[in-house]
Amino acid sequence: MATDIRIVEEASKPRAMDPKKFGMWLFIVSATMVFAALTSAYLVRQAAGNWLVFDLPSLFGVTTTIIILSSVSMQWAYIAAKRNNLEMTKVAICITALLGGAFFVGQFKAWGALVNQSVYLVGNPAGSFVYVLSGLHMLHIVGGVVYLMIVLVATFRYKVHSRRLAQMELCATYWHFLGALWLYLYVFLLLNR
Secondary structure (H helix, E strand, O other), rough: OOOOOOOOOOOOOOEEEEEHHHHHHHHHHHHHHHHHHHHHHHHHHHHHHHOOOOOOOHHHHHHHHHHHHHHHHHHHHHHHHOOHHHHHHHHHHHHHHHHHHHHHHHHHHHHHHHOOOOOOOOOOHHHHHHHHHHHHHHHHHHHHHHHHHHHHHHHHOOOEEEEOOOHHHHHHHEEEHHHHHHHHHHHHHHHHO
């Protein structure tokens, strides 16, 4: 009797990404492309001449510090959620949201400083670009703060904890992206005036 030995391969599990994570990464890539296009347009337009040179408001430096601190507090919230320390998670999310609000207010005051230098949205393209870049980023910050509030409510309802971190991970990813994006924009504007 001959024994037939057959090697049967097990069906491999298809590789799939969570649809919400995929959507978040798709949004981040899209936003990155928009800002890359705007900064490229900035450089092209700057080379064309008729470019107003002005000092960036010192408040941009302050708001940069605020966004870095908010990224730290967001990471603190994520680590606290991972450790099931929900009270600390709530505190850290609230701090992150407050820092996001402070960033928003700081940017508006920075716009006021630009107006005091006679740099307006309409007029020279140099000023227009600064307003558009910082304004579009602020719009993303508003979305981030709204998302933080959604995650905070979910935390109060015990829907965020070590076994349910997807929402917190998405929020942290988005918030860190906003911080990195502002750092890029700030350094870009400092180097290309």
